[in-house]
Amino acid sequence: MTRSMTAFTRQETQGEWGSLVWEIRSVNHRYLEPHLRLPDSLRELEGPLREKLRQALSRGKVECTLRFVPETQQQTLSVDRQYAAQLVAVAEELGTLVSNPQPINPLEVLRWPGVLLESELDMDAVKKAALTLFNQALADLAQGRQREGAELASLIEQRLLNIEKVVLQVRGRLPEILATQRNNLRNRLAELQAELDETRVEQEIALLAQKADVDEELDRLDTHVQEVRRVLKQKEPVGRRLDFLMQELNREANTLSSKSIVADTTQCAVELKVLIEQMREQIQNIE
Structure with missing residues (x-):
């Protein structure tokens, strides 16, 4: 199935640890070019995320942004009682060395680094949730x-x-075009009142017909059109193959234009080139 390289998705989830939001944006690019923006606490996920991108996509510039907001309300404070007891004991011991010891202020003990503990988030659960959400976003x-x-x-x-x-229009017009050119050649010679050498006239007409013969180009145009349809039905990425086929179609259109002997076929060649260019612009976005 044909896949574009342009898309956007936003996925969000919440848990006891907070909320996660993935935003993934992709645009056309010659190769796969991933850009990951992760919080520092989840930076180690970059390797697995890049591997998932390589498995799922083959082309495109892909920008992946992860936002993590911890749940502060779930965090609780606790005291390292053993450490606090040691501090109090040392303070009381020092108090015996002074003449007028001051009572120990509990708030002063809490200010000491390491006494007051904050509950830590379960980062393993956050990482697992981030990977699961990334799979959904992808x-x-x-x-x-x-x-x-x-x-x-x-x-x-x-x-x-x-x-x-x-192509069908050009095919239908070719016999008429050649017949008209044959008559025009005979009329011009008659106007010159020249003695007609039938053999030479037929040779000139044969050369004219050979120059105007575009059956081969028309056949190749039909073949390329059928190949484009076949490629569009393939499951694997087809963008590069389609781009090559556009070059081949354009080459045949240019040849058709160069062999044109009347304005009608020139106009048809121009119309073909316009249609091919329109397809080529669309194909730039196909993976």
């Missing part, structure tokens, strides 16, 4: 790329149908 991103890819394939199919119509 799946949603892939679905978005598939939906847009289907729209791009539909637009390309419309251009392919128009190309087939132009």
